[in-house]
Amino acid sequence: MAKSENQYRIVLVSVALNIFLIYNLYDKMVRKSRLSWSQSAWEEAEGVASISCSGHGRAFIDGILLQNGKPICECNACFGGPDCSQLLPNCVADADSGDPLFLEPFWMQNSARSTVVIPGWHRxxxxxxxNSYISHxxxxxIRKLHAVAKNAITDGRYIVFGSGSTQLLNAAVYALSMNMSSTPAKVVAEKPFYPVYKEQTEFFKSTQFEFHGDALLLKNTSFGNNVIEFVASPNNPDGNLKKGVLQGPSIKHIHDYAYYWPHYTAIPAPADEHLMIFTMSKLTGHAGSRFGWAIVKDKxxxxxxxxxKSVADSGTSKDTQLRALKLIKVVVEDGDGGIFNFGYKTMKHRWEKLNHVLSSSKRFKMQEIPPAFCNFSQALKGASPAFAWLK
Amino acid sequence: MAKSENQYRIVLVSVALNIFLIYNLYDKMVRKSRLSWSQSAWEEAEGVASISCSGHGRAFIDGILLQNGKPICECNACFGGPDCSQLLPNCVADADSGDPLFLEPFWMQNSARSTVVIPGWHRxxxxxxxNSYISHxxxxxIRKLHAVAKNAITDGRYIVFGSGSTQLLNAAVYALSMNMSSTPAKVVAEKPFYPVYKEQTEFFKSTQFEFHGDALLLKNTSFGNNVIEFVASPNNPDGNLKKGVLQGPSIKHIHDYAYYWPHYTAIPAPADEHLMIFTMSKLTGHAGSRFGWAIVKDKxxxxxxxxxKSVADSGTSKDTQLRALKLIKVVVEDGDGGIFNFGYKTMKHRWEKLNHVLSSSKRFKMQEIPPAFCNFSQALKGASPAFAWLK
Known part of the structure; x- marks a missing residue:
């Protein structure tokens, strides 16, 4: 009987286990049938993400395909080969422009929180x-983000979106010159300035404005009431915090705050200017998404x-706005323990390395940026600019 | 012994089933741990998609949230209530503009094929x-798409992307006027024309061009070599297929083919003009994504x-390009059994209903569009325009 009892016990345990496992399988199948339409999309995305490119490149869903339909590795500059493992000989670094890929590892580490799924019928x-073009x-x-980063005041201000700061720079020139009593408005910026200010203002050949060169040349002159000054702070290319050169009730400033984030600079105080432009390219590193915003005092x-914005392109892509929301949520949630910390450490390390290399040069000298007190990190903060300005 | 044998069999079967189910569970767990980073994103997307809005609205991931964090239903025009089930009294239809939401049901039916997953570190x-802004x-x-729709020749032509056709219309005016021997170029369009041609050309106040009104006014005059004519075909608002009013070697045309798809018109032949503009808004209905393209003969x-494009906004969002790729793949795969068929049936039905309603009116008369032979469907095709032009 003891043997038989044991057998009964085994059957009982085994059947109970079966019931549990079958229920589990059934539950999964029901959930799978209910939650199924996104499956092929995420399987595709995860499959492509698992392709190894040796840490020097990446495969993408929308990349160039091999004949078997598998995407190839797209290699970073100076790397080649099917898996980007070959360092190309005699490859010269491009020091003229920047791509904020230094933040890519942060998003790889945070892929679960930063991925978006866009159904075919979304927006x-x-x-x-x-009835607006702007996601509430x-x-x-974005208001929460500036409160966390302590880099801009948004209370009582208006916010408008654009395709990166690039589009907003020109939108701002149009918007300001439309309110001027006489045109063309003189558009100026203190040297050395971001070359796009000149290129863009000249390209559009508007009767409303014209590029007028270095802001310093207008100082101490009676420049009238039709001047628009671009002020990048920290400045691209020299990394210095700046105020407008020209002052007075009739001068209009466009504050380009692309780099006014704790990765790149100490934040002495929240900015509170009339027209301030920010971009996701430099905050989260998503230059390819083309998303920027302006914070505006004057209605x-x-x-x-x-x-x-409405006349130029009927608003910013809803797909991009959805993605920006997801990314900015991560930044806000993490506060100082997330991208700001990661970005600052990376940029500071690079800056120190570059300083070390150039300190042995007798031909070149780099700009000096002294440590400053940062309102965000509540500490004295060493330099970590995105550009080196060689002399 | 017979009873004992039976018991052994039961134990054996039960244990075998145990092993099978445990293996199954283990396999799922391994796959889940391997394919895991997109899970919270697709669970979120599928969860929001399952919120019912009575067929008169939709909940979105980036929608306005209730206090419990659940998105609310955003109701279509004329509907209200928490689940959009209430028909609002005295609601007047907006007959002045159009939103291509009639294609939303097609994408709901095809959600598995049309969903994209965008990882945090994508592009x-x-x-x-x-080094281009354009996904190869x-x-x-897009070239395959036109081959399938038989509505445009792309061999040996260049393709440029924009934020919807809205941006490309202006980009084209700039591009054409840059090559003119004398400026400002006169920008014209035959009445009745899409109002954006005038609004946009006037808004940018360029020294290179100015809006000059109805193209017909320039006919039979010596208009010189500095004229740009917009030609929408089918025309917005009257749905007629059109050629340029002005002809000659010195006149430049911008062909707006937003509605030159088998949903809206018979396609007499593939278009083969110098500068042709298309938009995803009217092809797939994704107006919110802001994606368009121009097919250009002249390098x-x-x-x-x-x-x-580079000066205006540094290229079209990579997120949008990824989504456009996914959607256009579905259109190309399906050929005439997909969106073209769905769209044509829907639009034709609406047109017939509208005709029926207006046939009883003594005050209004609608434009007549006779059936025409369609190169795409290889048949005589009745009218299905997107706009009614009342007289």
């Missing part, structure tokens, strides 16, 4: 349900910028 | 690996348009 309308949720998160200027 | 660079894969698929004009 097909021109507008959001409030995203706007709210009239804000409305001019909205009109510009 | 962070400004450029693709060939997407460009290839110089193409390069001018690339420069415009």
């Amino acid at each position: 097909m309308s021109y507008d959001y349900s409030d 949720e995203l706007e709210n998160h 009239n200027v804000y409305e001019n910028m909205l009109t510009y | 962070m660079s400004y450029d693709y690996s060939d 894969e997407l460009e290839n698929h 110089n004009v193409y390069e001018n348009m690339l420069t415009y």
Whole structure:
């Protein structure tokens, strides 16, 4: 009987285990049948992500395909071979422009939180349900973001979106010059300035404005009331924090704050200017997404910028806005323990390395940026600019 | 012994089933741990998609949230209530503009094939690996698309991308006027024309061009060599297929083919003009994504348009390009059994209903569009325009 009892026990345990496992399988199948339409998309994305490119490149869903339909590795500059493992000989670094790929490892580490799934029928309308081109949720998160980064005041300010800061720079010139009593407005910037200010202003050949060169040349002259000054702070290319050269009630400033984030500079105080432009390219590193925003005090200027955006391209892509929301949520959630910390450490390390290399040169000298007190990290902070300005 | 044998069999079967189910569970867990980073994203997307809005609205991941964090239903025009089930009284239809939401059901039915998963680290660079702003894969698929739709010749032509056709219309005006011997170029369009041609050309106040009104007014005059004529075909708003009013070697045309798809019109022949503009808004209905493209014969004009795009906003969002690729792949795969068929049936049905309603009116008369032979469907095709032009 003891043997038989044991057998009964085994059958009982085994059947109980079966019931549990079958229920488990059934539950999974039901959930799978309910949650199924995104499966081929995420399987594709995870499959492509698992292709190894030796840490010097990446395969993409929308990349160039091999004949078997598998995407190839797209290698970073100076690397080649099927898996990007070969260092190309005599490869010269491009020191003229920058791609914020130094933040890519951060997003690889945080892929679970930063991935978006966009269904085929997502946001097909021109507008959001409030008839605007601007996602209310995203706007709210941008306000939270500046509160966390302590780099700009947004209370009582208007926010407008653009395709990167590139588009907003020109939208701002249009918006400001539309309110001027006489045109063409003189557009200026203190040297050395970001070359796009000149290129863009000249390219559009508007009767409303013209590029007028170095802001310093207008100082101590009676420049009238039709001047627009670009101020990049930290400045691209020399990394210095700047104020406008020209001052007075009639001068209009466009503050380009692309680099006014704790990765690149100490934040002495939250910025509180009339027209401030930020871009995701430098905050999260997503230059390819083309997303920027302007924070505007004057309602009239804000409305001019909205009109510009509407006439130029009927608003910023809803796909991009969804992705920006997801990325900015991660930045806000993490506060100082996330991308700001990661970005600052990486940039500071690079800056120290570059300083070390150039300190042995007798031909070149780099700009000096002294440590400064940072409102964000509540500490004295060493330099970590995105550009070196060689003399 | 017979009873004992039976017991052994039961134990054996039960244990075998145990082993099978445990293996199954283990395999799932291994796969889950390998394919895991997209899970929270697709669970979120599928969860929001399952919120019911009575067929008169939709909940979105980036929608406005309730206090419990759940997105609310965003209702279509004329509907309200928490689940959009209430028909609002005295709601007037907006007959002045259109949103291509009639294609939303097609994408709901095809969600498995049309969903994209965008990892946090996707395409962070400004450029693709060939240093352009344009996805090579997407460009290839656009060429395939026109071959399938039989609505445009792309062999030996250049393709440039923009934020919807809205941006490309202006990019084209800039690009064409840059090559003119004398400026400002006169920009014209035959009445009734799409109002954006005038608004946009006037808004940018360029020294290179100015809006000059109805193209017919220039006919039979010596208009010189500085004229740019917009030609929308089928025309927005009256749905007629059109050629340029002005002809001659010195007149430049911008062909707006937003509606030159088998949903809206018979396709008499593949278009083969110098500068042709298409938009995803009207092809797939994704107006919110802001994606359009121009097909250009002249290399110089193409390069001018690339420069415009580069100066205006440093290229079209990579997120949008990825999504456009996915959507266009579905259209190409399906050929005439997919969106073209769905779209044509829907639009034709609406047109017949509208005709029926208006046939009883003594005050209004609608335009007549006779059936025409369609190169795409190889049959005589009845009218299915996107706009009614009332007289």
